[in-house]
Amino acid sequence: MPTRNWAVRLRLLWTVIFITPLLTGCWDRLEVEQRATVLGLSIDTMGSQTTDGSDQGAADEPSDVMSSIPSSAPGKAALRLTAQIAVPGRIPLGPGETGGGGSGNPQEAVWVLHSNGKTLSEAIQRLQQQVADKLFLGHLRVIVISEEFARHEGLETVTDTLRRNPEVRRTAWLMVSKGDAAEVMRTAPPLERVPTLYLMSTMDHARQMGKLPNDFLGKFESKAVSKGRQGVLPYVEITQKDNINVAGLAFFKGYKMVSTTKKTFDIATYMELAGISRGGYSMMVPVPNQSGAVMVQGYRRKRRIKVDIRNGIPHFTVVLHLDNSITEKTSENFSVDNPKIIREIEGEVEQSLQANTKEFIEQTKAEDVDVIGFGEYVRARKRQYWDRNVRTREMWDQLYPKASMDVQITVKIHRVGMKGT
Amino acid sequence: MIKHSFHTVTGIEAAAILISTIIGVGVLALPRFAVEGANTGAPLVTILGILMAFIGLWLITRLGMRFPSQSIIEYSERIIGKWLARCGSVLIVLFFAVLTSLGAREFGEVVVTAVLPRTPVNVTTIVMLLLAAICTRTNMTTFAYAHLFYLPFLLGPALFILAFTTKNANFLNVQPLIGNEPSMMGMVMGALTVCALFQGSFIMTFVIPAMRSPSRAMTSSFWALIISGGMYLVTVVATLAVFGSEEIKLLLWPTLELAKTTMMPGEVLERLDAVFLALWVTAVFTTLYSTYSLTVRAIKDLFHLRDHSMLAFFILPFVFLIAMLPPNIVQLYRVIEIAGRVGMVLTVVYPLILLVVAKIRKQRDDIHANA
Numbered sequence A: 001m002p003t004r005n006w007a008v009r010l011r012l013l014w015t016v017i018f019i020t021p022l023l024t025g026c027w028d029r030l031e032v033e034q035r036a037t038v039l040g041l042s043i044d045t046m047g048s049q050t051t052d053g054s055d056q057g058a059a060d061e062p063s064d065v066m067s068s069i070p071s072s073a074p075g076k077a078a079l080r081l082t083a084q085i086a087v088p089g090r091i092p093l094g095p096g097e098t099g100g101g102g103s104g105n106p107q108e109a110v111w112v113l114h115s116n117g118k119t120l121s122e123a124i125q126r127l128q129q130q131v132a133d134k135l136f137l138g139h140l141r142v143i144v145i146s147e148e149f150a151r152h153e154g155l156e157t158v159t160d161t162l163r164r165n166p167e168v169r170r171t172a173w174l175m176v177s178k179g180d181a182a183e184v185m186r187t188a189p190p191l192e193r194v195p196t197l198y199l200m201s202t203m204d205h206a207r208q209m210g211k212l213p214n215d216f217l218g219k220f221e222s223k224a225v226s227k228g229r230q231g232v233l234p235y236v237e238i239t240q241k242d243n244i245n246v247a248g249l250a251f252f253k254g255y256k257m258v259s260t261t262k263k264t265f266d267i268a269t270y271m272e273l274a275g276i277s278r279g280g281y282s283m284m285v286p287v288p289n290q291s292g293a294v295m296v297q298g299y300r301r302k303r304r305i306k307v308d309i310r311n312g313i314p315h316f317t318v319v320l321h322l323d324n325s326i327t328e329k330t331s332e333n334f335s336v337d338n339p340k341i342i343r344e345i346e347g348e349v350e351q352s353l354q355a356n357t358k359e360f361i362e363q364t365k366a367e368d369v370d371v372i373g374f375g376e377y378v379r380a381r382k383r384q385y386w387d388r389n390v391r392t393r394e395m396w397d398q399l400y401p402k403a404s405m406d407v408q409i410t411v412k413i414h415r416v417g418m419k420g421t
Numbered sequence B: 001m002i003k004h005s006f007h008t009v010t011g012i013e014a015a016a017i018l019i020s021t022i023i024g025v026g027v028l029a030l031p032r033f034a035v036e037g038a039n040t041g042a043p044l045v046t047i048l049g050i051l052m053a054f055i056g057l058w059l060i061t062r063l064g065m066r067f068p069s070q071s072i073i074e075y076s077e078r079i080i081g082k083w084l085a086r087c088g089s090v091l092i093v094l095f096f097a098v099l100t101s102l103g104a105r106e107f108g109e110v111v112v113t114a115v116l117p118r119t120p121v122n123v124t125t126i127v128m129l130l131l132a133a134i135c136t137r138t139n140m141t142t143f144a145y146a147h148l149f150y151l152p153f154l155l156g157p158a159l160f161i162l163a164f165t166t167k168n169a170n171f172l173n174v175q176p177l178i179g180n181e182p183s184m185m186g187m188v189m190g191a192l193t194v195c196a197l198f199q200g201s202f203i204m205t206f207v208i209p210a211m212r213s214p215s216r217a218m219t220s221s222f223w224a225l226i227i228s229g230g231m232y233l234v235t236v237v238a239t240l241a242v243f244g245s246e247e248i249k250l251l252l253w254p255t256l257e258l259a260k261t262t263m264m265p266g267e268v269l270e271r272l273d274a275v276f277l278a279l280w281v282t283a284v285f286t287t288l289y290s291t292y293s294l295t296v297r298a299i300k301d302l303f304h305l306r307d308h309s310m311l312a313f314f315i316l317p318f319v320f321l322i323a324m325l326p327p328n329i330v331q332l333y334r335v336i337e338i339a340g341r342v343g344m345v346l347t348v349v350y351p352l353i354l355l356v357v358a359k360i361r362k363q364r365d366d367i368h369a370n371a
Helices: A006-023 A120-130 A147-152 A156-164 A181-186 A195-208 A217-225 A266-274 A339-366 A374-381 A383-390 A393-402 B011-022 B030-066 B072-080 B082-114 B121-136 B140-168 B184-196 B199-210 B214-243 B245-250 B254-261 B273-302 B309-314 B316-324 B329-360
Strands: A035-045 A079-086 A110-117 A134-136 A142-146 A173-177 A232-239 A243-253 A256-260 A282-286 A293-310 A313-329 A404-415
Touching (some): A035 A181, A079 A120, A142 A147, A142 A156, A142 A195, A147 A173, A147 A256, A173 A181, A173 A217, A181 A232, A195 A243, A217 A232, A217 A243, A217 B214, A217 B245, A266 A339, A282 A339, A293 A374, A313 A374, A313 A393, A339 A404, A374 A393, B011 B273, B030 B254, B072 B273, B072 B329, B082 B121, B082 B316, B121 B273, B121 B316, B140 B254, B140 B273, B214 B245, B254 B273, B309 B316
Parallel strands (some): A142 A173, A173 A232
Antiparallel strands (some): A282 A293
16 A cells, blocks of 8 residues: 655665675684684794604795794794694583593693794794694683793794784783793693693682782783883793693793792792782791791781882882781690790791892892882882983893892781691 | 754763763774873873863863854854855864774774784775764764763773773882873873874764753763763773883783783683773774764855755765775874874864954854853
């Protein structure tokens, strides 16, 4: 009954034609099984260590994919990349799946590939040549870099590639390994079927327990360019063949690694000085006037740094406060139910932390790596001094060892656990 | 009498239009613009930019309230004479056409770089422009409703994301407040670039004639600038606190990077950039919608046409062509910065001249002034 005239019909037709091109769907559609999801990467120096040799054929001939770029090591690939690619369908999606078919062998859930290149992106391009599907870095969780690479090549080109790629998460873990990085990535204890995810959870849990600063990739990137602070990365090593151990922290100067912490407990010292409030480290302290010792575990910290200029040189006053509880007593010869003893233990902890802190600061001064970021305090709080005398990070590196420090530590023990004495 | 039925925009709607117009593509690069002006003094630069923007908006609103039944294109003819005013109007049309195209192109570049690398940039650009063109055909009432509707989707998630960033924030990065080695020149230039992000607020001149009570216009302008400016300021502070000024200089879109670094507590969502991009597309759309409408309506008023809807598609090819002119992203950002600063002359100085002349000549629209 409605008498539609031609104008209405024409308009309708026009609308349909007009709308159709917009309904073609996503041009960038990519199914899960069509992408090679990279879970972890490791970067080694080329020829640092003889491995299984499976990678030799793939990319030994120079510049097979890329036209060559001028480099400090012409003709020779500098970097050996190992990637762990998730095999779709074999990645355990929940705890309930363990024990099903195919479990037990951790290598099944991931496919490990190698490639070489002068830079990270070149190595990734070469890697792509070996894989049918498009490499996808959106789930990249762990990047392990060998100490040798971090010390000699530096991470500049690595972070440049990672900064440019929109898929990469800034919250991925970047770490330095003592020895071969590919080896660290391959460690797979029976706890977790996917080696990379085991590495990741090692880091995440250490952070949650207050044993590691939350210094992920993005934080390292920020620190590596900031003027009054140097970056740190977790430093891991393989122990007992199949396990990895967070051995300490790697200190960086810009993008190049210069040293590591002297001992694992220095992580705690770093976290104290860096003002990370969650504590998790324990220390054994002898109890004064008694034959025995107690284990004291820190659980919370507070830190304040004051800076003033004395005789043209920055002076820092670091005020630290730690809250602890006693978790163990080695001897029944004495009891800890006495406030006086508690006070004495607190004094003992203070002294020993004082010594640790001093040693840590001395080390960073000797190597002039300001990993705590004292320079940032000068830059932020003493603007005029900074603008007149420091300005650049090189200047601060020179000045830092001369700066004087004053560390005041107070320790409180709040709890002794479920035992009365 | 037909015109009367268009007097429907309320004060809140006017504010909503302004807010969602102001918050647009620029928010992605904003922290970098501000940091380049005065490193850690970026928040100060932003505040300075907001104040400058407020001067511009204040002038526009003042003028609008003086001539509440007309747009700037119409009353400028009364104030400084037909031909002089027409020159100004042509420049306004050209500038906002360029602003629209640059916005669309910037949007296209972000989308192509960050999410859809295989989609050609002209497609992402034209889709956005097409959407703006289709919507521009509507009247002022619909325009106001659209903006009011999208506003909560824009502000809500944005504040949500910003709230979660505090976990990674280091407030040493925000100090010293005036920046290291502060220079007047750098600050002013930075502030100008920031201020340029507010130029969409020029739409107020077309909103006021449609307002139910134009006397409320100033209140709307004020609150709109407080809210959108506050939003920008919080973004700059949060980004700066998380990354530090040196890192921001290395990031093309620091705000997007911020969303990528931010994790929701309990690891519900490990990356918020998808959420952020979704709301950002809305923000870009509302901005383009406004600047596109502004261009079209300005042409309509310039030629004293009765209806603007047929113009919407007429200018589309031109806007698209301008959008495609910058050969690469580096030059695109140069053009954006230059266009923004040049545009200040049109959006601040020109209204200032008009207002001064109108005051001297004691011109005002008396019929509607007390409505």
